[in-house]
Amino acid sequence: MASKFIVAGPASQSVAVQVANLLEIPVVETEFKKFPDGENYIRLNVEDESIFNGSDMIIIQSADFPQNDHLMELFYLISIAKRVEAASIRVVVPYLAYSRQDKVFRPGEAISAKLILQMIVQAGANEFVTIDIHAPEVLSNLGIPATSLDSTPLLANYLKSRDLVNPVVISPDKGSRDRSAQFASLIGAELVLFDKSRDRITGEIDMEGEAELNGRDVAIVDDIIATGGTMATALGIAKNAGARNLYALCSHALLIGNALFKLSKLECEVIGTNAVNSPVSVVSVAPIIAKHFKE
Ligand code: R5P
Numbered sequence: 001m002a003s004k005f006i007v008a009g010p011a012s013q014s015v016a017v018q019v020a021n022l023l024e025i026p027v028v029e030t031e032f033k034k035f036p037d038g039e040n041y042i043r044l045n046v047e048d049e050s051i052f053n054g055s056d057m058i059i060i061q062s063a064d065f066p067q068n069d070h071l072m073e074l075f076y077l078i079s080i081a082k083r084v085e086a087a088s089i090r091v092v093v094p095y096l097a098y099s100r101q102d103k104v105f106r107p108g109e110a111i112s113a114k115l116i117l118q119m120i121v122q123a124g125a126n127e128f129v130t131i132d133i134h135a136p137e138v139l140s141n142l143g144i145p146a147t148s149l150d151s152t153p154l155l156a157n158y159l160k161s162r163d164l165v166n167p168v169v170i171s172p173d174k175g176s177r178d179r180s181a182q183f184a185s186l187i188g189a190e191l192v193l194f195d196k197s198r199d200r201i202t203g204e205i206d207m208e209g210e211a212e213l214n215g216r217d218v219a220i221v222d223d224i225i226a227t228g229g230t231m232a233t234a235l236g237i238a239k240n241a242g243a244r245n246l247y248a249l250c251s252h253a254l255l256i257g258n259a260l261f262k263l264s265k266l267e268c269e270v271i272g273t274n275a276v277n278s279p280v281s282v283v284s285v286a287p288i289i290a291k292h293f294k295e
Contacts, residue, residue, distance in 0.1 A: 002056050002087050007044065007077055009061025011070045012094060015274050016060040018286035019092075023293060032073060040072045044080060052084040058293060060092040063116075064254060064276040067097030071116065075123045082124035091125040092289055094275035095252045100224070102135035105200055113138045117146070129292060131275045131285050132223045132251035134175075149288045151273050152179055155221060155249045156186035158271060158283050164189070165244055166216040172196050172207065172234040176222055183221045183249075194234055207233045214242035221249040225270070228259030235266050247271060251285075253278040 004025045008016030010032045020027035029045040044052075059081065061074045074093065081089040101112035113135070120128060121142050128146040133139065139146035167189035171180035173196035184191040194209030207230075218238040225231055231248040238246060246268035253272030260279070263270050274281040 002054055003051070004056045004058065005052065007057055007059040007061075007081070009059060009070070009077060010042070010073055011062040011064060011277070012060045012092075014277075015062075015094060015284065015286050015289070018284055019058075019060060019289045019293075022286055022290035030073075030077070034069070040069055040076065042073045042076045042080075044077075049084045052081065052086050054085065054087045056088045056090065057081045057086040058090045058092060060094070060289070062094045062276055063097035064095050064252070071097065071119075075119065078120065078123040078125055088126045089124055090127040090129065090293070091120055092129045093120070094131045094273075094285060094289075095254075096130050096133055099130075099134040099138070102138045111138075117142055129289065131273070131288070132179075134223050147292065149285070149292060151251050151275070151283070151285050151288060152182050152221065153186060154273065154283050154285065154288065155251075155271065156183055159219060159247060159249065160187055162217075162245075162247075164217045164219075168192055168211060168213060168216050168218050168238075168243075170194055170209065170211070170218060170220050170234050170238060172220055172222065172230050179223070180221060183219070187219070189219065194237070196230060196233070203227070203229075205229045205233050207237065209234070209237055211238075211241065213238050215244050217245045217247070218243040219247040219249060223250065224252045224254060225250045225259055225263075225272070226254045226256050228255070228262045231268075231270075232259075232262040232266060235263070235268050239266055245269070252276045253280050255280070 006020040006027045032042040063070045098112040133148040169184035169189045192211040196207045249271045270280040272280045273283045
């Protein structure tokens with residue numbers, strides 16, 4: 001049987017080690033830096049690269065901020081795996097940057113999500129795995145198997161350990177409805193649908209929604225918390241309606257700018273996964289990644 005290695009990309013060190021431990025296979029450290037002119041450098045920290053010849057290499061590297069650096073490091077890691085003649089190169093990108101640029105919203109735009117995926121394939125990946133991608137349609141027709149793993153049960157299990165009172169799950173927008181319904185059923189909560197619209201140019205959010213929330217615990221689960229605008233708007237409505245405890249759960253806690261401030265002002269608990277490293281990344285996605293590679 002071919003030997004297997006996990007490569008721990010700079011952006012996903014702890015999750016890579018966790019996956020390697022769960023799969024009981026070696027994990028390879030990387031050495032990385034930026035040259036003074038801004039170019040990225042990365043190498044596998046080994047003395048003898050012939051150990052990778054004919055092996056299965058699983059590269060784990062998220063593409064969170066600084067996303068372009070992390071993507072360049074990922075492309076280099078794939079090209080290294082190809083050069084050392086790995087038999088298969090499986091690429092796990094727990095958070096795929098640019099995933100929200102999945103279609104042409106305004107004339108003259110690039111479909112960046114698709115291009116990034118094509119570059120990963122072009123670099124030499126034989127399989128692509130991510131977590132809760134914003135628009136799963138971009139994974140079609142890549143020419144290699146591509147999967148978006150679902151972290152909803154992990155987040156639901158985490159929240160279930162709280163003593164929830166008459167819980168409600170609010171779906172903040174159309175895109176989050178299926179996932180919110182799944183989450184509500186997993187934690188035994190009522191589902192309430194809100195409607196969000198966003199100005200494509202200013203990014204400003206408008207949200208409508210009503211529900212009987214007095215004294216009830218309210219949870220919202222989304223794929224991404226970026227500026228925190230979506231969560232803060234929906235949870236603000238819930239708070240004004242008399243909700244008791246507020247929970248903001250997400251797969252990818254990007255927490256741009258004042259996101260944590262906005263959510264903290266609402267006294268809301270923010271819960272994310274380690275698909276992205278952040279101060280709220282308390283739920284590990286390692287078990288679902290390991291399970292994927294065991295099957
Ligand atoms: C949008 O459709 C996504 O699912 C998230 O709701 C959005 O990306 C969150 O962004 P922000 O935190 O900036 O409102």
